[in-house]
Amino acid sequence: MVSPIHIITIGLGLAFALGLLQGFGKNFSGILMLLGVAAMGFISFQWLVAFFTSGSTSEIFTAGFKPPYSINLMMGKHEAVLASMVNLVGLLGGIYLWDTLKKQGFHAMLVYLVFIMGMNIMIMTRDAFNLFVFMEVVSIATAGLVILEQNNKSVQAGFKYMIATSVIAGLFLMGIIFSYYFAATLNIDGLANANLLAIKGGSLAIFLVLISIILELKPFPANGWALDVYHAATPGVSALISAASATAMYFVFYKVLGIVGDSWSQVIAAIGLLTFVGSNLLGTKQDNPNRLLGYSSIGQMGLLMAILGFRPFLGEKLEFIAFTILLTHYLAKAGLFWLAGIIKSENLKGFAALRKKPFMLFLFGTFVFALIGFPPFPSFFGKWELVMHLANGHMYGWMFAVLLGSFFEGIYLFRWLGYSIKIDHLALPDFKVDWNKIIPVGIFAIGLYVAGYFTSGFAEGGTAINFIPLFFVAFLLMIDFLPIIIKNTISIAAIAWYSFSILPPLYEHDMLRFIFAGIFLIGGGLTLIAGYAYKGKRPGFYPVALLMYVGLAQIIEAQNMLHFFFGWEIMTAGSYFLIIRGKRSMPHGLSYMLFSIGGAYALLAGFGMAHAGQASLSLDVLANVSQNVSWIFGLLAVGFLTKTASLGLHIWLPGAHGEAESDVSPMVSAILLKAGVFGLVILMIAMGHHPEAANIAYILGWLGALTALAGNLGATFQEDAKRLLAYSSIAQLGYILFALSIMTHLGWLTAFTYSINHFMYKAILFLTIGAVVLRVGTHNMYEMGGLIKRMPFAFIAVLIGIIALSGVPPLSGFAGKWLFYNAVIDKGWYFQGAIVFFSGTIAFLYLFKLIYSVFLGQLKDNHRQVKEISVWFIIPIYVLIIGIMIFSAKPQWVLQPLGEMITSWYPNGGLQWDGGLATSALGYWNGSGIMISIVIMFALLLSWLLVMSRKAQKVEQFNIVYSAERPFRPETTHVSYNIYAGYNKALGFLVTPVIAAFWDSMDNLVHSVAGFFRKIYSGNGQVYVAHVVLFVVVVYFFAIA
Amino acid sequence: MTNETNNIVEDKLELEDKFLAPENRKRQVTTPDGTIIEVDPLRDYFSDARPQIYRPNSIPVIENFLNWARAESLWVLGFGTGCGSIELPPLTTPRFDAYRFGVQMRATPRQSNVFIISGYLSVKTLKRVVRSYEQMPNPKYVIALGSCTINGGMYYDSYNTINRLDQYMPVDVYIAGCMPRPEALLAGFNKLKELIKAGKAEKANEYVENFDWYKANQKKIIKDWNMPDYNW
Amino acid sequence: MDFDLTKLLFTLLGLLIVLNWGILMSGIIRKIGARVAKRYGIPVYQGWIDLIKNYAIRSQITHGIMFYLGPVFRLSGGVGLFLFMPMIFGSEHWSNYSFQGDLILLMYFQFFGMLGMALGAGEGGHPNSAIGISRGLSQFTTIEVPMTLAVIAIAIQYHTLSIADIVAAQQGSILNWTVFTNPFATVAAMLSVLGAFGHSPFNLVKAPNEIPIGPPTEYHGTFLGVLRTNAAILHVIEAVLFMNLFFGGASNWFELFLKSFLIYFWSVFVGMVFPRFRIEQSVRWFLKIPTLLGIIAIILA
Amino acid sequence: MEQLINKLQKSFKLSDVKHQRENLTFVTVKKDSALDLVTHCRDYEGFSHFVLLSCVDWIEDGKFQLTYLLNNPSGKFDLGIRTFISRDNASMTSAHLLWRQIATYQRELKEMYGIDFPGSPRVDESFILEGWDEIPPMRREFDTKKYSEDTYFPREGRGSNDPATYMKSKLYPDDEK
Incomplete structure (x- = not known):
């Protein structure tokens, strides 16, 4: 066991040795330095291992004196972990900075070594003055590293840094002097025991110590100097500052809090959250990667500071929460800074260059998702626990601030990610990737996954999470270089295997989950079949598609809230990547992600509030909620509504679904949206019995009706076939929301019928239209036309799809309409019902436009030889058509079991079944009988007409009566563009995009606020010092008050 | 050898091309998957099937019955060619009331049986008239109204109006005069009814039988025909 | 479902009666119209002659399979409505196959023919067809609003969606008719029927002089015959529907x-x-007074 | 009107000034300055309305006479500006930029007389004579009667009468002259 004192000896000794041995060349010096850091790391690491095996603390004295007269170090569990982290990033950072350090020579290496050593001591020391000394050492070393870049900007930044830190150091020193005066000891534990607060004037001493450490953590807004440092330093150094110094300083803060006690918690939490929210808000306005990361680092430190401020509420989970978030920050931020150093772009958009190196893009995505707190990364569990505990302590305001800050962070990080994946019209600069630069990044990314896997076990309920599917996704990622046919087969096989293992037991026990699992999994398998139609490798598709299905499956499997939320976020991540794969999807991917994050945070808040005061994390506790019912129900509903794209939250959907790839649109439309429905169902089952919930459901009913109207009107005026279907999805989800909100037996039967139907016909329509788009190369309906001649199978599919969608008997859509009427009249929601009916008739407008503009009318020149849609699309489409036909011919096969299931929640008001004849309180309906009657009648009439006009001459498309003229061109003869001009004149005002304008203005508001406050960072050192001083004064007065 | 034939074909095309409308020329089009195909509008967009002869029902009783129905239900195409078209609207007014004879106006040739050529026909109009006539379903009847359709009338020496309608399409009933009054038109309708009931109004088949002769006459003056021979 | 030959025969007979009554009815109406205009007008039997003439057209053309299916859809829509409509109150034979579905079925089955017709006309490739259909559909969406409100109102009133039961509830006295018990719903529905029948001022769909007869502009001969057959049936059935809902049904032919x-x-x-109204005018019109009346009907119900 | 003509006389070489009516005057100018005069009249003399552009075939002189008839709405009088162009390779500067509708007149003149107006929109498209490949029919060397007899199957036995004498002989057969 090597004593930790040797960290100092190695550090100082090597520093001298470097000077002596510089004759051996820079490579030698460099290797020596790295060995030194490695040795320090080894020391800390062996202690870490020791603590995990035996678990003792150790105190080390030096120079033969007892504290406070000598360096007083402690190596405990915390110290070992943090020192290991610092040394690891030091070692990897050293490797990363190899070229820079070598160029600058041994001075730089010396400074580097001292920098790392200093941080080790900061972590280990228990002596306040010692702490001061080594903080100064680290400050000076940092400044030295900052000016490594040796340009005007970095020298200025280093200078500002020195000024600011010396002001802070002065405050700190005064605080220590006062403390020593009052407590007569410099040992931190001694100071803590001295109970300084009780002493008159002691609180000032504590204030000075505390505020200076807080200032070192760069609180908003007194942090301009730090931003300049992040901005100006070479990214390798910024990585160290962000990962290592912040870690060390955070631990110092933790130690100092031992002296301060809990009385300052509110202030600390306030400063921390202000920093978190403010810094992330300003981050939205940044476009320089380094500065952006600087804002993000400061924000994260703010969150961490706040967590310590929440200490009284977090109890034993404090360390878990703080550590997971710190660890994620440490790994991700270092990785991002390092990546920024590799790309060397002054602009966020420059990261588009990453697209050339998919592996690095993957790393980048990993870091971004980890920072935001997506599963399976540690911060996900940390944030979850944080919110749960905050809610448990009824700290709703704080909780809101945490989520708001996270949301702002999401805005810029996902915009950045979106740029790198998808932005167009850019000359992608070349960049060089050295092994010494990429290896550290890779190690840290892997570290995130490993850490995430291991942290899950520590979170309450985390053990339930099934990681095997995620390993499968990772496996797909690894075999991404294989051709489509293999990956597709493996994926389908996996989904099929999973379905076989999960569906039969669900059918026995849990009909509700069986239905949704069926939609998710069978739908998933079917839509994947269409993937065979693609050629090449389709890089990156299968991991993300399966990621989404994994998320959906986890939602189904979830029994507790953490697991549910875990699945929800996994699904969101997968679907985000699926959506952003589309050609022009960048802005839509971003808006999807932002609404999803917002929704997810609403869910998180809702779950947290529901969990408050309850013993269990199980989803069942929702049913026992007795306080804040409206809030919980409302928040959870809003969370789920973002996924169902209800009016107001729908603006992400048309673009996201419209621009997605041909086989992705059905996945995200027919399947993904049902996740929101599933959530709503779960929510209403659990909480529907509360009167408050019923009130909200009434609002949701109106919302659903208006969504249906707006969605259908929106679809009517579309020219883009896929957007039309996307708007139609909005409307259909509006129907479902409406029917669910009715909360009666018939209402829910309607909702489930609609869900199943919508899954089938929307999958058919999106698959078919997507396949047609693949063939004809355009989304614009007016550029198609007459394709029935070339694609009869596609036409039949769309025909069946639109008949089913419009609810015309005898196809299954009518089942939904009939139930709907009965439910509405039964419930008494006549006006909402009338609006929904009205929107149902509007559906005819766009359905006709869809089938007419694409398949009927005039065939265009360039489509004269276009082929039938790919057989790989036809297979799933016709399987679904068979499904619709079975449902239509024998509705009782589906509706009867559904009814029995719903009876367990709403025992009264169901249907009576007599064979195919269903009878409700109001009316009756015989699906099978109608089907038979209509089919026979239709066949008879058709054969009669065929006999009567058997000799008809087949003619071509221009053989039409054209006022005695002949048509000029197919383009001028095909009436399709703005076909509902009259309707637009009458009702077009209803589709003015007020909601999009509202969100746009919100977006502008955030940006302009950020832009306004950004001006406080003038770049002037004096101003920054003034900020620091002013900050101290303001905090002082607030704290005293 | 092949080259020569190609050249000949191209030369021939050059000659024909003189009056071929630009939108009817062959054109190269890039399909969505990038291959280039040729579109020949006249072949691809129009049916070039020749007209057929539709024989009357072989059972006289049925045919007589159907002829009676056809005679009592005369649907007139609303296409006024010359100044005589001003005589058509009064037919529907209370004063003349052609409805009582089963005469009704239709807006599309597809649903019409009777074509009233109301007065002089310029070459430009004749082209449209022929198109509309060919688009009417069999059986169809033509009433030629006014002297201009018979012998050119006052436009007998014009460079731009035809003299004799029967050179271009078969005519069932002539109504002479310049202009004939609506009463004369009603008389014409009654005459047409008689012909139909007697089974003598099979001029549509006559047109098909002498199709080449009619077509040659039409094409002699309509030089930019720009369509396949028969308009379905 | 047991096969019942008698029932089938009665239904076919009823269909024949309805078809002929439809033709005669439009003949009488046209005669009346002519007399109003001081004309002698067509013979009342002109409808039959036109129908025979159309079926006797010898040459036909077709634009494709959907061109065939359009009229078949349309006629199936008409005949289907007949099938599911109880014609004569209290008569087992003349209630057709209405035991298979209620009022909602009828309301949605109207779309069957419309949709098919729209597709068939679309296959014709004629721009006027598409224009006509787009107008028709636009107008139709709002025609249905007061109609729906009225239907909901009477469903609330009688608490049933079965047409036979609604008719039964109106028996006994003329004052039991919905027109007296629920006048607002009746008026709303009777205003919407104006659009459903497609006469002026709501006949922009066909607008004979502007877009030559709109959707069926390419249809001729047998196809047109089928469409006119359907029109005859449909007019009667629509009227019968309103009769059943608002005017006490019928106890004999x-x-x-x-x-x-x-x-x-x-x-x-x-x-x-x-x-004639322009399309945006008629769309707005239906959403004003008739809709308001429908809302009043529901509030009162 | 007189004043105007005098005024114009100063800048343009007008010849053959003819006061047809109190409010209608014709002037003749050289081909080169014709459009200058038209433009001038439009921009400075208030002739904002273009009435017509017509042509007369003076086959004997080997010339076409073009007449631009302009109207001054505020003064309520018309001015006809005549110019002569050669019949061989007849061509005139296009005036469609002054009034858009002149293009239609020019298209008609191109078809009927074969006068070219380079640059005029759609001037080469057929106007009413679709597929005409004879000499332009309004040129006086074109024999329309002969063309009609050759082309349009004249009906045998067709006779013509002077309406006045014919009606007289019909109505008053005894009233011999």
């Missing part, structure tokens, strides 16, 4: 003839007096 004639005549009567 004569009563049915009389009532359906009057209901149909109502739309023609209005059409004789008013000029």
Whole structure:
């Protein structure tokens, strides 16, 4: 066991040795330095291992004196972990900075070594003055590293840094002097025991110590100097500052809090959250990667500071929460800074260059998702626990601030990610990737996954999470270089295997989950079949598609809230990547992600509030909620509504679904949206019995009706076939929301019928239209036309799809309409019902436009030889058509079991079944009988007409009566563009995009606020010092008050 | 050898091309998957099937019955060619009331049986008239109204109006005069009814039988025909 | 479902009666219209002659399979409505196959023919067809609004969606008719029927002089015959639907003839007096007064 | 009107000034300055309305006479500006930029007389004579009667009468001259 004192000896000794041995060349010096850091790391690491095996603390004295007269170090569990982290990033950072350090020579290496050593001591020391000394050492070393870049900007930044830190150091020193005066000891534990607060004037001493450490953590807004440092330093150094110094300083803060006690918690939490929210808000306005990361680092430190401020509420989970978030920050931020150093772009958009190196893009995505707190990364569990505990302590305001800050962070990080994946019209600069630069990044990314896997076990309920599917996704990622046919087969096989293992037991026990699992999994398998139609490798598709299905499956499997939320976020991540794969999807991917994050945070808040005061994390506790019912129900509903794209939250959907790839649109439309429905169902089952919930459901009913109207009107005026279907999805989800909100037996039967139907016909329509788009190369309906001649199978599919969608008997859509009427009249929601009916008739407008503009009318020149849609699309489409036909011919096969299931929640008001004849309180309906009657009648009439006009001459498309003229061109003869001009004149005002304008203005508001406050960072050192001083004064007065 | 034939074909095309409308020329089009195909509008967009002869029902009783129905239900195409078209609207007014004879106006040739050529026909109009006539379903009847359709009338020496309608399409009933009054038109309708009931109004088949002769006459003056021979 | 030959035969007979009554009814209406204009007018039997003439057209053309299916859809829509409509109150034979579905089925089955017709006309490739259909659908969406409100109102009133039960509830006295018990719903529905029958002022769909007869512009011969057959059936059935819902149904064929004639005549009567609306005007119009009346009907119910 | 003509006389070489009516005057100018005069009249003399552009075939002189008839709405009088162009390779500067509708007149003149107006929109498209490949029919060397007899199957036995004498002989057969 090597004593930790040797960290100092190695550090100082090597520093001298470097000077002596510089004759051996820079490579030698460099290797020596790295060995030194490695040795320090080894020391800390062996202690870490020791603590995990035996678990003792150790105190080390030096120079033969007892504290406070000598360096007083402690190596405990915390110290070992943090020192290991610092040394690891030091070692990897050293490797990363190899070229820079070598160029600058041994001075730089010396400074580097001292920098790392200093941080080790900061972590280990228990002596306040010692702490001061080594903080100064680290400050000076940092400044030295900052000016490594040796340009005007970095020298200025280093200078500002020195000024600011010396002001802070002065405050700190005064605080220590006062403390020593009052407590007569410099040992931190001694100071803590001295109970300084009780002493008159002691609180000032504590204030000075505390505020200076807080200032070192760069609180908003007194942090301009730090931003300049992040901005100006070479990214390798910024990585160290962000990962290592912040870690060390955070631990110092933790130690100092031992002296301060809990009385300052509110202030600390306030400063921390202000920093978190403010810094992330300003981050939205940044476009320089380094500065952006600087804002993000400061924000994260703010969150961490706040967590310590929440200490009284977090109890034993404090360390878990703080550590997971710190660890994620440490790994991700270092990785991002390092990546920024590799790309060397002054602009966020420059990261588009990453697209050339998919592996690095993957790393980048990993870091971004980890920072935001997506599963399976540690911060996900940390944030979850944080919110749960905050809610448990009824700290709703704080909780809101945490989520708001996270949301702002999401805005810029996902915009950045979106740029790198998808932005167009850019000359992608070349960049060089050295092994010494990429290896550290890779190690840290892997570290995130490993850490995430291991942290899950520590979170309450985390053990339930099934990681095997995620390993499968990772496996797909690894075999991404294989051709489509293999990956597709493996994926389908996996989904099929999973379905076989999960569906039969669900059918026995849990009909509700069986239905949704069926939609998710069978739908998933079917839509994947269409993937065979693609050629090449389709890089990156299968991991993300399966990621989404994994998320959906986890939602189904979830029994507790953490697991549910875990699945929800996994699904969101997968679907985000699926959506952003589309050609022009960048802005839509971003808006999807932002609404999803917002929704997810609403869910998180809702779950947290529901969990408050309850013993269990199980989803069942929702049913026992007795306080804040409206809030919980409302928040959870809003969370789920973002996924169902209800009016107001729908603006992400048309673009996201419209621009997605041909086989992705059905996945995200027919399947993904049902996740929101599933959530709503779960929510209403659990909480529907509360009167408050019923009130909200009434609002949701109106919302659903208006969504249906707006969605259908929106679809009517579309020219883009896929957007039309996307708007139609909005409307259909509006129907479902409406029917669910009715909360009666018939209402829910309607909702489930609609869900199943919508899954089938929307999958058919999106698959078919997507396949047609693949063939004809355009989304614009007016550029198609007459394709029935070339694609009869596609036409039949769309025909069946639109008949089913419009609810015309005898196809299954009518089942939904009939139930709907009965439910509405039964419930008494006549006006909402009338609006929904009205929107149902509007559906005819766009359905006709869809089938007419694409398949009927005039065939265009360039489509004269276009082929039938790919057989790989036809297979799933016709399987679904068979499904619709079975449902239509024998509705009782589906509706009867559904009814029995719903009876367990709403025992009264169901249907009576007599064979195919269903009878409700109001009316009756015989699906099978109608089907038979209509089919026979239709066949008879058709054969009669065929006999009567058997000799008809087949003619071509221009053989039409054209006022005695002949048509000029197919383009001028095909009436399709703005076909509902009259309707637009009458009702077009209803589709003015007020909601999009509202969100746009919100977006502008955030940006302009950020832009306004950004001006406080003038770049002037004096101003920054003034900020620091002013900050101290303001905090002082607030704290005293 | 092949080259020569190609050249000949191209030369021939050059000659024909003189009056071929630009939108009817062959054109190269890039399909969505990038291959280039040729579109020949006249072949691809129009049916070039020749007209057929539709024989009357072989059972006289049925045919007589159907002829009676056809005679009592005369649907007139609303296409006024010359100044005589001003005589058509009064037919529907209370004063003349052609409805009582089963005469009704239709807006599309597809649903019409009777074509009233109301007065002089310029070459430009004749082209449209022929198109509309060919688009009417069999059986169809033509009433030629006014002297201009018979012998050119006052436009007998014009460079731009035809003299004799029967050179271009078969005519069932002539109504002479310049202009004939609506009463004369009603008389014409009654005459047409008689012909139909007697089974003598099979001029549509006559047109098909002498199709080449009619077509040659039409094409002699309509030089930019720009369509396949028969308009379905 | 047991096969019942008698039932089938009665249904076919009923269909024949309805078809002929439809043709006769439109003949009478046209005769009346002519007399109003001081004309002698067509013979009342002109409808049959036209129908025979159309079926006797010898040459036909077709634009494709959907061109065939369009009229078949349309006629199936008409015949289907007949199948699911109880014609004569209290008669087992004349209630057809209405035991298979209620009022909602009828309301949605109207779309069957419309949709098919729209597709068939679309296959014709004629721009006027598409224009006509787009107008028709636009207008139709709002026609249905007051109609729906009225239907909901009477469903609340009688607490059933079964047409037979609604008719049964109106028996006994003329004052039991919905027109007296629920006048607002009746008026709303009777205003929407104006659009459903497509006479002036709501006949922009066909607009003969502007977009030559709109959707069926390419249809001729047998196809047109099928469409006109359907029109004859449909006019009667629509009128019968309104008769059943608002005017006490019919207990014998004569009563049915009389009532359906009057209901149909109502739309023609209005059409004789008013000029044509543009499409946006009619869309707005239906969303104003008729919708308001429908809302009042529901509030009162 | 006189004043105007005098005024114009100063800048343009007008010849053959003819006061047809109190409010209608014709002037003749050289081909080169014709459009200058038209433009001038439009921009400075208030002739904002273009009435017509017509042509007369003076086959004997080997010339076409073009007449631009302009109207001054505020003064309520018309001015006809005549110019002569050669019949061989007849061509005139296009005036469609002054009034858009002149293009239609020019298209008609191109078809009927074969006068070219380079640059005029759609001037080469057929106007009413679709597929005409004879000499332009309004040129006086074109024999329309002969063309009609050759082309349009004249009906045998067709006779013509002078309406006045014919009606007289019909109505008053005894009233011999």
